[in-house]
Amino acid sequence: SFELTQPPSVSVSPGQTASITCSGDKLGAKYACWYQQKPGQSPVLVIYHNNKRPSGIPERFSGSNSGNTATLTISGTQAMDEADYYCQAWDSSNVVFGGGTKLTVL
Amino acid sequence: QVQLQESGPGLVKPSQTLSLTCTVSGGSISSDNYYWSWIRQHPGKGLEWIGYIYYSGSTYYTPSLKSRVTISVDTSKNQFSLKLTSVTAADTAVYYCARGQHLFDPWGQGTLVTVSS
Numbered sequence: 001s002f003e004l005t006q007p008p009s010v011s012v013s014p015g016q017t018a019s020i021t022c023s024g025d026k027l028g029a030k031y032a033c034w035y036q037q038k039p040g041q042s043p044v045l046v047i048y049h050n051n052k053r054p055s056g057i058p059e060r061f062s063g064s065n066s067g068n069t070a071t072l073t074i075s076g077t078q079a080m081d082e083a084d085y086y087c088q089a090w091d092s093s094n095v096v097f098g099g100g101t102k103l104t105v106l
Numbered sequence: 107q108v109q110l111q112e113s114g115p116g117l118v119k120p121s122q123t124l125s126l127t128c129t130v131s132g133g134s135i136s137s138d139n140y141y142w143s144w145i146r147q148h149p150g151k152g153l154e155w156i157g158y159i160y161y162s163g164s165t166y167y168t169p170s171l172k173s174r175v176t177i178s179v180d181t182s183k184n185q186f187s188l189k190l191t192s193v194t195a196a197d198t199a200v201y202y203c204a205r206g207q208h209l210f211d212p213w214g215q216g217t218l219v220t221v222s223s
Contacts (some may be wrong), residue, residue: 032208035153043153044203045211054211086153090208093166095143095155 002091004098011104018074020101022087025058025068032070034063037100038083046085047072079105108133110203110214118197118221124190128203128214129183135221136181137163141207144177144188146199154199158207159186193221 004024012018022032030048035043039073045054047063050070060075074081082105089100114126134144135142139199151199155165159177171190177185190197198221204210 009163033207042213042216043210044213045209048209067206088153088209094168095208097153097155100152 002089002094002096004087004096006085006098006101009098009104010100011078011106012074014079014105015076017082018081018103018105020072020085020087020103021073022070022072022098023068024089024096027068027070027081027089028042028066030091031087032063032064032065032087034061034070034072035086035088036081036083037086043086070094074103077103077105085090108205108212110123110205110212112201112203112214112217114217116218116220118193118219119223120194120221121192124188124193124197124201124219125162126188126201126203126217126219127185128187130205131184134181135179135184135186140205142179142186143204143206143210143211145204145210146198147202147204148199156188156190174199195221197221 008013034047036046037043046057046061050065051063062073064071086100108114109131118124141158142157159165174191176189200216200218202216204213
């Protein structure tokens with residue numbers, strides 16, 4: 001079955017660029033999206049269709065997807081960006097989430 | 107702006123049926139060709155997609171839960187519902203409803219369902 005793999009944790013200093021990867025077989029041939037989830041809150045879509053930002057999502061969030069890896073990039077990371085991030089794609093109508101990455105801003 | 111709100115019992119006994127309802131406000135559940143999904147999150151864990159429904163009643167479920175899951179829609183009430191039968195402690199989770207088929211936006215606030223006697 002199709003699986004998505006993310007690193008459990010990523011750390012970044014404020015103002016620097018954070019990159020979170022998501023790996024899956026031929027993921028670049030599918031659409032990937034990313035969700036941000038802060039403690040006690042529901043997930044929020046931050047990137048869809050590999051690199052599109054929903055209305056209201058800051059420009060510092062961007063995405064790419066090629067080969068077997070999708071990447072969420074946060075430029076000029078702020079303390080408010082500290083959260084869990086989940087990648088997601090679908091395969092044969094089945095929706096698959098990655099295991100999540102905890103982004104720490106320190 | 108569409109908003110979703112889950113409702114239902116927070117405690118279910120083992121072997122019984124979990125039943126939740128998602129009420130959609132700020133838009134019609136039968137408009138704009140949207141699908142509507144259920145997703146759950148086990149305590150401290152990641153997200154697990156359960157399935158989706160179209161306003162016409164067409165459904166698709168994740169294979170691992172397919173034998174126990176039913177998602178239905180009531181367009182007159184602008185609601186869709188989840189039933190999960192024969193629950194065990196492994197079904198304890200926060201259950202979210204969300205708009206979408208292959209990507210999800212927005213999400214409801216989520217409701218914790220605990221399976222315990």
